[in-house]
Amino acid sequence: MAAPTTTERPATPSTQDLAPARKGRVGASLLTVLAWIVGIGFFFPILWMVLTAFKQEADAYTTPPKLFFTPTLDQFRAVFDAGIGPYLLNSLFATVVSTILVLVLATPAAFAVSLRPVKKVQDVLFFFISTKMLPVVAAIVPIYVVVNDIGMLDNIWTLIVLYTAMNLPIAVWMMRSFFQEVPKELLEAASMDGASTARSLREVVLPVISPGMAATALICVIFAWNEFFFAVNLTAARAATVPVFLVGFITSEGLYFAKLCAAATLAALPVVIAGWIAQNKLVQGLSFGAVK
């Protein structure tokens, strides 16, 4: 940055010219340091959780904390013995099915509020997002009553319906912003070429916004996987999910910290994997190549 300025005006590289550049450089390194601090601040608890998961319960409670210890898989074994398996399956099922449902429903909805705008788009969009304005706590009692009345308590499909409803507004908004990036000439070209609306959506638009869909799917997966409130209130033995299982580890007697960390590590793993898979799509970015 500074080099071209000085070569352009070699005669008088006055201090006024250099001062902002130096200030900029100092500012940049401060920002870098800050970014590292924030980054480590975020990462450290996770690192600590993973480390603790490999400790014996006794090691997990020492002050000052032990950095060097003999790693063990005992806690993971204990977690599996406690029966995390069915909970993992429930979480997986609820997450995958609800995410698929959300994408299937949100894609045409987002299409209708972006590329092929219906009437009163603003009102429709506000309606979608307004459903997220009521705190879940306020809705849980009526939901509980309804679910109870139709005999769907402790049923995984109840969670699937709720997770779909919970993620749908966000997904529509996200997908809409990706759709809006698509040049409308692409759709027009497709319709000239003889494609029906459904066909041009499938063959032309969706491949273009697939990174956006990946991002949307990832968000839905994370929200559904981590959801606790509905799960704890509406499920019991059969349909409970991993977050409910985690809480079960917090007991009043005995040491549970390392075991909890091991369970939490296991619970976090699928999300990390999903993120890693989605990342391949995400980094491609929305590629319009020839049209933009």
Added chain:
Amino acid sequence: MAEVEFDQASRIYTAGAKPAVNRLDLEIADGEFVVLVGPSGSGKSTALRMLAGLEEIDGGQIRIGGRNMVGVPSRDRDIAMVFQNYALYPNKTVGENMAFPLKMRGVPKEERATKVKAAAEILGLSEYLDRKPRALSGGQRQRVAMGRAIVREPQVFLMDEPLSNLDAKMRVSTRTEIAAMQRRLGVTTVYVTHDQVEAMTMGDRVALLKDGELQQFATPAELYDKPANAFVAGFIGSPAMNLFTLPVSEEGVRMGSSELALPRSLRSRITEAGLSTVQLGIRPEQWTVGSNGDGAGVKAQVDVVEELGSDAFLYAHLDDGEQTPVVVRTGGRSGARRGDQIALTPTSEDLHLFDPSTGERV
């Protein structure tokens, strides 16, 4: 292949506002190359998009091959369009892009491949068939867009400023290629541009629009020689025609202190129309330049000389007290310089006369 008719076709974007295209009448013959030209916002794209089925037809009809297109969706009109930004499908290869319209129409795979190969051959794209559009140059993308339009052998080609993203040199060569290809394929073509040179060089006929209204629909030569009104006269030709509003006199018109004699044919047209002032149009090449001393002609002073090699353009102003600007074409190496005093005489006969109140040709 088919003829295309605009019959009083209108497009009104917002109720109450002026129509973007107002009662457009065009009859385009089968196999004809028609260019829609006009200044920005004149409704060229709108007219084309109405024909394409991408814009509603709010009034009148548009017919393709005699069939009314009102309410017919784009995909059932059997037309192909080349967009300004090409609108290639970014996730498909060049070959897939070109095959897409065939695929949508259920053409079997082998036939698709043969047709795409043939089109790619013509367009010099054979070696790029497996590339994605983003790995092509602007000119190559333009060709792919052309290819996607021609493989299907549609009834009508539509093109909206397909050359405007190319550099000047490419634009000239591609212009010729498109015109040649259209003549060879013989497909009715409607081509939109704001560049009057493109319009004049490519079109069999040119439709000039302004504010959604058709000004004139004629061959390039007719547009140049017999502009229907002062707007057409000023729009076609580069540099533009000189237009002067002048009082009518005994022998012709008064231009500043001097009198400009007009031939009898023109004078009788003025009297017939009963005009006391008239708008006189003189093209830059319709002047003879004399030196200031010999008395004849209108006196002017040269401001700028543009030497183009074969020609030179003199940008001057008249000594009429109002410094009216005037453009004159002379042969190359005119020797004229800035500040020269010159005398201008129109080479009479086919000058252009317009009614100053309506702008219509007299």
